[in-house]
Amino acid sequence: MSGLGVWNYLIIIFLMMTGFYMVISSSNLIKKLIGLNVFQTSVFFLYISFGYIEGSAGPVYVEGVDLYSNPLTHVLILTAIVVGVATISVGLALIIRIKESFGTIEEDDLHKMDSSL
Amino acid sequence: MNNHMILRVVGKFLIPYIMLFGLYVQFHGDFGPGGGFQAGVIFASAFVIHTLLFGVRETQKIAPEWILKAVSSAGVLLYAGVGVASLFLGANYLDYDVLGAYPVAGQHLGIILVEFGVGLTVASVIMLIFFTFAARGEVDGDVS
Amino acid sequence: MILEQLIDIFLLAFLAIISIAIVRIRDVFSAVMLFGIYSLVSASLFLMLAAADVAFTEAAVGAGISTILMLATLGLTGREKEKMLVKKKISLLPLVIVVVTGATLIYGIVDLPPFGGADNPAQVHVTPRYTQQSMSEIDVPNLVTAVLASYRGFDTLGEVVVIFTAGVGVLLLIGGRRRREEKHADE
Numbered sequence: 001m002s003g004l005g006v007w008n009y010l011i012i013i014f015l016m017m018t019g020f021y022m023v024i025s026s027s028n029l030i031k032k033l034i035g036l037n038v039f040q041t042s043v044f045f046l047y048i049s050f051g052y053i054e055g056s057a058g059p060v061y062v063e064g065v066d067l068y069s070n071p072l073t074h075v076l077i078l079t080a081i082v083v084g085v086a087t088i089s090v091g092l093a094l095i096i097r098i099k100e101s102f103g104t105i106e107e108d109d110l111h112k113m114d115s116s117l
Numbered sequence: 118m119n120n121h122m123i124l125r126v127v128g129k130f131l132i133p134y135i136m137l138f139g140l141y142v143q144f145h146g147d148f149g150p151g152g153g154f155q156a157g158v159i160f161a162s163a164f165v166i167h168t169l170l171f172g173v174r175e176t177q178k179i180a181p182e183w184i185l186k187a188v189s190s191a192g193v194l195l196y197a198g199v200g201v202a203s204l205f206l207g208a209n210y211l212d213y214d215v216l217g218a219y220p221v222a223g224q225h226l227g228i229i230l231v232e233f234g235v236g237l238t239v240a241s242v243i244m245l246i247f248f249t250f251a252a253r254g255e256v257d258g259d260v261s
Numbered sequence: 262m263i264l265e266q267l268i269d270i271f272l273l274a275f276l277a278i279i280s281i282a283i284v285r286i287r288d289v290f291s292a293v294m295l296f297g298i299y300s301l302v303s304a305s306l307f308l309m310l311a312a313a314d315v316a317f318t319e320a321a322v323g324a325g326i327s328t329i330l331m332l333a334t335l336g337l338t339g340r341e342k343e344k345m346l347v348k349k350k351i352s353l354l355p356l357v358i359v360v361v362t363g364a365t366l367i368y369g370i371v372d373l374p375p376f377g378g379a380d381n382p383a384q385v386h387v388t389p390r391y392t393q394q395s396m397s398e399i400d401v402p403n404l405v406t407a408v409l410a411s412y413r414g415f416d417t418l419g420e421v422v423v424i425f426t427a428g429v430g431v432l433l434l435i436g437g438r439r440r441r442e443e444k445h446a447d448e
Binding site: 007010014018020022030044050054066068071085092096099105 | 318356358409
Binding site: 142146147148149150151152154155158159161162165189190192193196197200210211213220221224225227228231232234235238239241242243245246247249250251253254 | 313314317318321322325326329330333334336337398399400401402403405406407409410411414415417418421422424425427428431432435436
């Protein structure tokens with residue numbers, strides 16, 4: 001595999017793990033959601049990298065071009081991005097409800113308040 | 118943001134162009150990058166700017182919640198309805214070939230309708246979500 | 262060609278640096294703003310990988326709408342600094358988990374097909390039909406739209422329903438009148 005490919009996949013895994021780290025180690029719920037978003041974006045990169053063909057044009061038909069990057073991965077990721085923001089907003093709404101009910105969005109404080117969590 | 122004259126004037130000036138760009142992305146999506154998903158988000162962002170400039174109450178007078186709820190359902194129904202129409206015309210669900218006089222015309226019509234449904238739903242749902250968030254903060258003070 | 266690769270390399274490095282900054286920064290507001298920058302840089306990278314539609318969506322959605330939704334949430338929950346973790350010894354455990362998982366995934370890189378190869382498994386199954394026959398079957402120049410709305414129309418219908426459901430969920434969670442006055446009366 002070429003150097004660029006290795007670098008590409010290494011960074012993707014690095015981003016994935018940074019997001020994962022934020023989700024499991026951060027105690028602030030909004031930062032947890034940002035971590036989830038970073039993780040999600042790294043998966044998008046992985047898909048788009050699979051669909052990329054070196055020297056290819058973007059998937060818009062032009063007379064005389066016969067090498068296009070893979071439109072299928074683009075479709076999957078395009079819808080995933082919009083669905084991602086919709087689901088993230090549900091998460092943010094839950095955070096607002098937690099703040100209103102408990103007065104905090106720090107996970108540690110929540111654990112102290114409600115031992116059943 | 119009531120005291121920022123320049124932001125108000127420039128922001129107000131930008132809103133129609135953002136909407137126009139949203140419509141361009143919606144209907145030019147067959148030929149260049151774009152489509153219902155992007156157009157919906159861009160169209161909604163014009164209303165987001167309006168909310169930031171004038172407050173959510175003013176924006177909700179232009180786009181009341183019941184209209185947004187109706188439009189978001191209408192988008193999904195339009196999409197599903199195109200599928201049902203092709204079903205009644207004797208093809209598979211969401212097979213657009215039978216919608217037009219010849220297959221390619223049917224595909225064109227089907228894609229435009231479907232993308233329009235997507236755009237309606239995405240735009241109204243994003244606006245609905247944003248207004249809900251903003252109106253929640255309005256009681257305590259302005260969210261922007 | 263070499264310039265494109267250089268831009269790729271630098272954009273990826275930027276992404277890594279921004280993600281480290283998001284992890285390390287304590288102020289949640291700054292983290293949200295950095296996430297907006299992160300989305301914008303990812304949009305540029307998508308463009309470099311010849312995915313114009315995806316870049317478009319990411320720039321509009323990631324850098325625009327999700328940042329502003331997070332800011333609205335911050336406005337509602339108050340701009341608190343994330344508490345310093347007092348229990349330093351426990352924060353080692355997530356690091357170990359992350360490093361082990363990452364090492365496993367890096368081991369998996371070895372078996373991946375070459376980056377950008379024209380005959381990778383992803384390019385040989387259904388994609389040739391999309392890129393070669395869609396002009397005669399659907400006659401829409403933007404292949405992404407053709408696949409999105411026609412070949413995979415059922416899939417997209419599902420996605421639209423998911424978005425609609427998310428809107429309904431947000432309305433159920435925080436829509437309508439809030440009962441803050443009553444809560445204050447109780448206290």
